[in-house]
Amino acid sequence: MDRFDIVIVGGGIAGASLGAEVARVRRTLLIEAEEHPGMHSTGRSAAFWLESYGGAGVAPLSTASHDFLSRPPADFADEGFLSPRGAVHVDQSGRADAFAGIAAVVKTVPMSRAELEAAVPGIDSRWVQARAEPGCADIDVAGLHAAYLRQFRRRGGVVRTNARMVAAIWSGDSWRVRLEDGGEIEAAILVDAAGAWADQVAEIAGVAPIGIAPKRRTMVQLRVGRSGIARLPQVIDAGGSFYFKGEGERSVWISPHDEIASGPCDAQPEEIDIAVAIDRFERAVDWPVEAVERSWAGLRSFAPDRLPVFGFDIAVPGFFWFAGQGGFGIQTAPAAAKLAAAVLLAEAPDPMVAKIDPAAYSPARFSPR
Structure with a gap:
Protein backbone atom coordinates (compact mmCIF):
# COMPACT_ATOMS: atom_id res chain seq x y z
CA MET A 1 0.00 0.00 0.00
CA ASP A 2 1.29 3.47 -0.93
CA ARG A 3 1.55 5.97 1.92
CA PHE A 4 1.30 9.74 1.70
CA ASP A 5 0.77 12.56 4.17
CA ILE A 6 -1.98 14.12 2.02
CA VAL A 7 -4.21 12.83 -0.76
CA ILE A 8 -5.98 15.48 -2.86
CA VAL A 9 -9.03 14.40 -4.85
CA GLY A 10 -9.38 16.49 -8.02
CA GLY A 11 -6.78 17.81 -10.44
CA GLY A 12 -8.40 21.06 -11.56
CA ILE A 13 -7.14 24.48 -10.54
CA ALA A 14 -8.24 23.93 -6.92
CA GLY A 15 -6.37 20.66 -6.39
CA ALA A 16 -3.34 21.73 -8.41
CA SER A 17 -2.90 25.06 -6.60
CA LEU A 18 -3.36 23.68 -3.11
CA GLY A 19 -1.13 20.74 -3.97
CA ALA A 20 1.64 23.09 -5.07
CA GLU A 21 1.44 24.87 -1.71
CA VAL A 22 1.47 21.81 0.57
CA ALA A 23 3.87 19.57 -1.39
CA ARG A 24 6.81 21.69 -0.23
CA VAL A 25 6.46 20.24 3.28
CA ARG A 26 4.22 17.15 3.00
CA ARG A 27 4.38 14.07 0.79
CA THR A 28 1.33 14.67 -1.38
CA LEU A 29 -0.61 12.66 -3.96
CA LEU A 30 -3.13 14.22 -6.34
CA ILE A 31 -5.65 11.79 -7.82
CA GLU A 32 -7.70 12.70 -10.89
CA ALA A 33 -10.56 10.56 -12.19
CA GLU A 34 -10.13 11.71 -15.80
CA GLU A 35 -7.36 11.08 -18.31
CA HIS A 36 -6.01 14.61 -17.86
CA PRO A 37 -6.30 17.11 -14.97
CA GLY A 38 -8.59 20.09 -15.54
CA MET A 39 -10.93 18.54 -18.12
CA HIS A 40 -14.11 19.97 -16.61
CA SER A 41 -14.61 23.42 -15.03
CA THR A 42 -10.97 24.54 -15.23
CA GLY A 43 -10.64 23.71 -18.90
CA ARG A 44 -13.90 25.48 -19.78
CA SER A 45 -13.46 28.77 -17.94
CA ALA A 46 -14.38 32.06 -19.60
CA ALA A 47 -10.95 33.14 -18.41
CA PHE A 48 -11.14 36.60 -16.88
CA TRP A 49 -10.13 38.39 -13.67
CA LEU A 50 -12.83 40.79 -12.50
CA GLU A 51 -12.44 42.21 -9.01
CA SER A 52 -16.16 42.77 -8.54
CA TYR A 53 -17.05 39.20 -9.53
CA GLY A 54 -18.45 37.06 -6.74
CA GLY A 55 -19.33 39.96 -4.46
CA ALA A 56 -17.86 41.34 -1.25
CA GLY A 57 -17.22 37.93 0.31
CA VAL A 58 -15.04 36.78 -2.59
CA ALA A 59 -13.32 40.07 -3.44
CA PRO A 60 -10.56 39.78 -0.78
CA LEU A 61 -9.35 36.58 -2.42
CA SER A 62 -9.52 38.08 -5.93
CA THR A 63 -7.73 41.27 -4.87
CA ALA A 64 -5.01 39.36 -3.03
CA SER A 65 -4.43 37.12 -6.06
CA HIS A 66 -3.97 39.92 -8.57
CA ASP A 67 -0.27 40.67 -8.13
CA PHE A 68 0.65 36.97 -8.20
CA LEU A 69 -1.29 36.50 -11.44
CA SER A 70 0.19 39.65 -12.95
CA ARG A 71 3.80 39.19 -11.77
CA PRO A 72 4.31 35.63 -10.48
CA PRO A 73 7.47 34.64 -8.60
CA ALA A 74 10.39 33.74 -10.84
CA ASP A 75 10.40 30.14 -9.62
CA PHE A 76 6.75 29.75 -10.63
CA ALA A 77 6.56 31.23 -14.14
CA ASP A 78 8.59 33.37 -16.54
CA GLU A 79 5.74 35.78 -17.25
CA GLY A 80 2.36 36.85 -15.93
CA PHE A 81 -1.01 35.30 -16.67
CA LEU A 82 -3.07 38.49 -17.11
CA SER A 83 -3.73 40.52 -20.26
CA PRO A 84 -5.53 43.88 -19.89
CA ARG A 85 -9.13 43.84 -21.09
CA GLY A 86 -11.27 46.27 -19.11
CA ALA A 87 -14.97 45.82 -18.39
CA VAL A 88 -18.10 47.88 -18.95
CA HIS A 89 -21.12 47.29 -16.72
CA VAL A 90 -24.33 48.37 -18.48
CA ASP A 91 -27.87 48.92 -17.22
CA GLN A 92 -31.20 49.67 -18.86
CA SER A 93 -33.29 50.10 -15.71
CA GLY A 94 -32.04 53.61 -14.99
CA ARG A 95 -32.23 52.96 -11.25
CA ALA A 96 -29.82 54.88 -9.06
CA ASP A 97 -28.88 51.68 -7.23
CA ALA A 98 -28.32 49.57 -10.36
CA PHE A 99 -24.58 49.34 -9.68
CA ALA A 100 -24.76 49.25 -5.88
CA GLY A 101 -23.51 45.67 -5.61
CA ILE A 102 -20.50 46.42 -7.78
CA ALA A 103 -19.76 49.69 -5.98
CA ALA A 104 -19.63 47.83 -2.67
CA VAL A 105 -16.65 45.86 -3.94
CA VAL A 106 -14.61 48.01 -6.31
CA LYS A 107 -14.37 51.60 -7.49
CA THR A 108 -15.81 52.03 -10.97
CA VAL A 109 -15.88 55.00 -13.35
CA PRO A 110 -19.17 56.51 -14.61
CA MET A 111 -19.45 56.60 -18.40
CA SER A 112 -21.32 59.08 -20.53
CA ARG A 113 -23.40 57.82 -23.45
CA ALA A 114 -20.68 58.99 -25.86
CA GLU A 115 -18.02 57.11 -23.91
CA LEU A 116 -20.18 53.97 -23.86
CA GLU A 117 -20.73 54.12 -27.63
CA ALA A 118 -17.00 54.61 -28.18
CA ALA A 119 -16.19 51.57 -26.03
CA VAL A 120 -18.98 49.39 -27.45
CA PRO A 121 -19.95 50.63 -30.92
CA TRP A 127 -28.69 50.74 -22.18
CA VAL A 128 -29.02 54.09 -20.49
CA GLN A 129 -26.18 54.03 -17.98
CA ALA A 130 -22.78 52.39 -17.67
CA ARG A 131 -19.74 52.18 -15.45
CA ALA A 132 -16.23 51.08 -16.38
CA GLU A 133 -14.14 48.63 -14.36
CA PRO A 134 -10.72 49.18 -15.97
CA GLY A 135 -8.91 46.46 -14.02
CA CYS A 136 -10.65 43.56 -15.74
CA ALA A 137 -8.14 41.26 -17.45
CA ASP A 138 -8.05 38.00 -19.38
CA ILE A 139 -6.41 35.05 -17.61
CA ASP A 140 -4.23 32.45 -19.30
CA VAL A 141 -6.04 29.61 -17.53
CA ALA A 142 -4.22 26.77 -19.25
CA GLY A 143 -0.87 28.38 -18.49
CA LEU A 144 -1.74 28.98 -14.84
CA HIS A 145 -3.02 25.43 -14.32
CA ALA A 146 0.06 23.96 -16.02
CA ALA A 147 2.36 26.13 -13.88
CA TYR A 148 0.72 24.88 -10.67
CA LEU A 149 1.06 21.26 -11.79
CA ARG A 150 4.75 21.84 -12.65
CA GLN A 151 5.42 23.39 -9.26
CA PHE A 152 3.55 20.56 -7.56
CA ARG A 153 5.74 17.97 -9.29
CA ARG A 154 8.96 19.94 -8.69
CA ARG A 155 8.18 19.91 -4.99
CA GLY A 156 7.82 16.14 -4.98
CA GLY A 157 4.08 15.89 -5.55
CA VAL A 158 2.75 12.86 -7.40
CA VAL A 159 -0.12 13.00 -9.93
CA ARG A 160 -2.19 9.95 -10.82
CA THR A 161 -4.78 10.20 -13.58
CA ASN A 162 -7.53 7.70 -14.41
CA ALA A 163 -7.59 7.28 -10.64
CA ARG A 164 -11.19 7.47 -9.49
CA MET A 165 -11.72 7.12 -5.73
CA VAL A 166 -14.37 4.51 -4.92
CA ALA A 167 -13.91 4.15 -1.15
CA ALA A 168 -12.29 6.00 1.74
CA ILE A 169 -12.34 4.83 5.34
CA TRP A 170 -11.25 6.97 8.29
CA SER A 171 -9.71 5.03 11.17
CA GLY A 172 -9.41 7.95 13.57
CA ASP A 173 -5.87 8.89 12.59
CA SER A 174 -5.54 7.99 8.92
CA TRP A 175 -7.43 7.30 5.70
CA ARG A 176 -7.42 4.15 3.63
CA VAL A 177 -8.38 5.16 0.10
CA ARG A 178 -9.28 2.63 -2.58
CA LEU A 179 -9.20 3.46 -6.28
CA GLU A 180 -11.31 2.05 -9.07
CA ASP A 181 -8.34 0.10 -10.44
CA GLY A 182 -7.93 -1.66 -7.08
CA GLY A 183 -5.02 0.44 -5.84
CA GLU A 184 -4.96 1.43 -2.16
CA ILE A 185 -3.44 4.45 -0.48
CA GLU A 186 -2.99 5.45 3.15
CA ALA A 187 -2.84 9.09 4.18
CA ALA A 188 -3.32 11.27 7.24
CA ILE A 189 -5.40 13.90 5.40
CA LEU A 190 -7.92 13.59 2.56
CA VAL A 191 -8.57 16.83 0.65
CA ASP A 192 -11.82 17.23 -1.28
CA ALA A 193 -11.01 19.47 -4.25
CA ALA A 194 -13.40 17.67 -6.57
CA GLY A 195 -15.43 20.67 -7.79
CA ALA A 196 -18.88 19.55 -8.95
CA TRP A 197 -18.20 16.15 -7.40
CA ALA A 198 -17.30 17.57 -3.95
CA ASP A 199 -20.40 16.35 -2.09
CA GLN A 200 -20.19 12.99 -3.85
CA VAL A 201 -16.57 12.58 -2.72
CA ALA A 202 -17.58 13.49 0.83
CA GLU A 203 -20.31 10.85 0.85
CA ILE A 204 -17.88 8.19 -0.41
CA ALA A 205 -15.67 9.09 2.56
CA GLY A 206 -18.58 8.89 5.00
CA VAL A 207 -18.64 12.66 5.51
CA ALA A 208 -21.93 14.59 5.54
CA PRO A 209 -22.32 16.73 2.38
CA ILE A 210 -22.68 20.47 2.83
CA GLY A 211 -24.72 21.25 -0.27
CA ILE A 212 -22.15 22.02 -2.96
CA ALA A 213 -24.46 22.55 -5.95
CA PRO A 214 -23.20 22.35 -9.56
CA LYS A 215 -24.69 24.88 -11.98
CA ARG A 216 -24.31 24.71 -15.75
CA ARG A 217 -22.99 27.81 -17.51
CA THR A 218 -23.15 28.13 -21.32
CA MET A 219 -20.62 29.90 -23.56
CA VAL A 220 -21.06 30.58 -27.27
CA GLN A 221 -18.56 31.92 -29.78
CA LEU A 222 -20.30 33.96 -32.47
CA ARG A 223 -19.01 35.31 -35.76
CA VAL A 224 -20.55 38.73 -36.25
CA GLY A 225 -20.84 41.35 -38.97
CA ARG A 226 -18.38 43.76 -37.40
CA SER A 227 -14.58 43.66 -37.50
CA GLY A 228 -11.85 44.91 -35.21
CA ILE A 229 -13.46 43.71 -31.98
CA ALA A 230 -10.76 41.39 -30.60
CA ARG A 231 -9.98 43.81 -27.75
CA LEU A 232 -13.58 44.77 -27.05
CA PRO A 233 -14.02 45.20 -23.28
CA GLN A 234 -15.97 42.67 -21.30
CA VAL A 235 -19.58 43.92 -21.44
CA ILE A 236 -21.68 42.88 -18.44
CA ASP A 237 -25.39 43.42 -17.83
CA ALA A 238 -25.78 44.75 -14.30
CA GLY A 239 -29.08 42.85 -14.22
CA GLY A 240 -27.24 39.57 -14.70
CA SER A 241 -28.64 38.44 -18.07
CA PHE A 242 -25.40 38.26 -20.11
CA TYR A 243 -21.76 39.07 -20.51
CA PHE A 244 -19.68 39.08 -23.66
CA LYS A 245 -16.21 40.04 -24.84
CA GLY A 246 -14.25 40.21 -28.07
CA GLU A 247 -12.40 37.04 -28.94
CA GLY A 248 -11.23 37.55 -32.55
CA GLU A 249 -11.37 40.26 -35.16
CA ARG A 250 -14.95 39.25 -35.99
CA SER A 251 -15.92 36.99 -33.11
CA VAL A 252 -17.22 37.31 -29.56
CA TRP A 253 -17.71 35.06 -26.57
CA ILE A 254 -21.19 35.44 -25.08
CA SER A 255 -22.81 33.81 -22.07
CA PRO A 256 -26.47 34.17 -21.06
CA HIS A 257 -25.17 34.13 -17.48
CA ASP A 258 -27.17 30.98 -16.86
CA GLU A 259 -26.95 28.90 -13.69
CA ILE A 260 -28.90 25.74 -14.42
CA ALA A 261 -29.01 23.09 -11.72
CA SER A 262 -27.11 19.98 -12.73
CA GLY A 263 -25.66 16.84 -11.32
CA PRO A 264 -21.89 16.40 -11.59
CA CYS A 265 -21.25 15.46 -15.22
CA ASP A 266 -19.44 16.22 -18.45
CA ALA A 267 -21.55 19.33 -19.10
CA GLN A 268 -22.74 20.04 -22.64
CA PRO A 269 -24.53 23.13 -24.01
CA GLU A 270 -28.26 22.89 -24.68
CA GLU A 271 -29.72 24.32 -27.90
CA ILE A 272 -32.20 26.45 -25.95
CA ASP A 273 -29.40 28.08 -23.95
CA ILE A 274 -27.44 28.82 -27.12
CA ALA A 275 -30.56 30.45 -28.56
CA VAL A 276 -31.06 32.51 -25.41
CA ALA A 277 -27.44 33.70 -25.58
CA ILE A 278 -27.86 34.82 -29.19
CA ASP A 279 -31.14 36.59 -28.46
CA ARG A 280 -29.65 38.53 -25.54
CA PHE A 281 -26.62 39.48 -27.61
CA GLU A 282 -28.83 40.77 -30.43
CA ARG A 283 -30.78 42.85 -27.93
CA ALA A 284 -27.54 44.37 -26.61
CA VAL A 285 -25.87 45.49 -29.86
CA ASP A 286 -26.82 45.95 -33.50
CA TRP A 287 -24.16 43.61 -34.86
CA PRO A 288 -25.61 40.92 -37.15
CA VAL A 289 -24.87 37.36 -36.03
CA GLU A 290 -23.46 35.42 -38.97
CA ALA A 291 -22.70 32.03 -37.41
CA VAL A 292 -22.24 30.05 -34.23
CA GLU A 293 -18.57 29.09 -34.44
CA ARG A 294 -18.60 26.86 -31.35
CA SER A 295 -20.30 26.42 -28.00
CA TRP A 296 -19.51 24.71 -24.73
CA ALA A 297 -20.68 24.45 -21.15
CA GLY A 298 -19.05 24.02 -17.77
CA LEU A 299 -20.13 23.47 -14.20
CA ARG A 300 -19.68 26.13 -11.55
CA SER A 301 -20.23 24.76 -8.05
CA PHE A 302 -21.52 26.82 -5.14
CA ALA A 303 -21.97 26.31 -1.43
CA PRO A 304 -25.38 27.38 -0.05
CA ASP A 305 -24.10 30.89 0.77
CA ARG A 306 -22.08 31.14 -2.48
CA LEU A 307 -18.77 31.53 -0.64
CA PRO A 308 -15.96 28.99 -1.04
CA VAL A 309 -15.38 26.31 1.59
CA PHE A 310 -11.86 25.87 2.97
CA GLY A 311 -11.12 23.87 6.11
CA PHE A 312 -11.35 20.65 8.09
CA ASP A 313 -14.74 19.02 8.48
CA ILE A 314 -16.03 19.50 12.03
CA ALA A 315 -17.12 15.86 12.40
CA VAL A 316 -14.26 14.13 10.58
CA PRO A 317 -11.05 16.04 11.36
CA GLY A 318 -8.94 14.27 8.75
CA PHE A 319 -11.21 15.44 5.91
CA PHE A 320 -10.36 18.86 4.42
CA TRP A 321 -12.81 20.76 2.21
CA PHE A 322 -11.46 22.87 -0.65
CA ALA A 323 -14.57 23.36 -2.76
CA GLY A 324 -17.41 25.67 -3.75
CA GLN A 325 -15.29 28.09 -5.79
CA GLY A 326 -18.18 28.93 -8.12
CA GLY A 327 -17.07 30.76 -11.24
CA PHE A 328 -14.27 32.60 -9.42
CA GLY A 329 -11.96 29.66 -8.73
CA ILE A 330 -9.38 30.70 -11.33
CA GLN A 331 -9.10 34.36 -10.35
CA THR A 332 -8.87 33.54 -6.64
CA ALA A 333 -6.59 30.49 -6.95
CA PRO A 334 -3.32 32.00 -5.63
CA ALA A 335 -4.84 33.49 -2.48
CA ALA A 336 -7.26 30.62 -1.88
CA ALA A 337 -4.48 28.05 -2.08
CA LYS A 338 -2.20 29.96 0.29
CA LEU A 339 -5.01 30.61 2.78
CA ALA A 340 -6.18 26.98 2.74
CA ALA A 341 -2.61 25.68 3.00
CA ALA A 342 -2.04 27.74 6.14
CA VAL A 343 -5.15 26.20 7.72
CA LEU A 344 -4.33 22.67 6.58
CA LEU A 345 -0.70 22.82 7.75
CA ALA A 346 -1.43 24.90 10.87
CA GLU A 347 1.14 27.45 9.70
CA ALA A 348 1.26 31.23 9.80
CA PRO A 349 -0.42 32.58 6.66
CA ASP A 350 1.59 33.84 3.72
CA PRO A 351 1.78 37.66 3.64
CA MET A 352 -0.48 37.59 0.57
CA VAL A 353 -3.40 36.44 2.73
CA ALA A 354 -2.36 37.56 6.22
CA LYS A 355 -5.25 40.05 6.45
CA ILE A 356 -7.94 37.59 5.28
CA ASP A 357 -9.86 35.76 7.99
CA PRO A 358 -10.13 32.07 7.03
CA ALA A 359 -13.10 31.67 9.38
CA ALA A 360 -15.30 33.30 6.72
CA TYR A 361 -14.78 30.24 4.52
CA SER A 362 -14.76 27.49 7.17
CA PRO A 363 -17.15 24.54 6.76
CA ALA A 364 -18.05 25.10 10.42
CA ARG A 365 -20.49 27.79 9.27
CA PHE A 366 -22.80 25.03 8.00
CA SER A 367 -22.90 23.07 11.25
CA PRO A 368 -26.11 23.09 13.32
CA ARG A 369 -25.98 25.65 16.10
Missing part, protein backbone atom coordinates in the same frame (compact mmCIF):
# COMPACT_ATOMS: atom_id res chain seq x y z
CA GLY A 122 -23.49 49.76 -31.89
CA ILE A 123 -24.77 49.24 -28.35
CA ASP A 124 -28.54 49.54 -28.13
CA SER A 125 -29.99 52.85 -26.92
CA ARG A 126 -31.92 51.07 -24.16
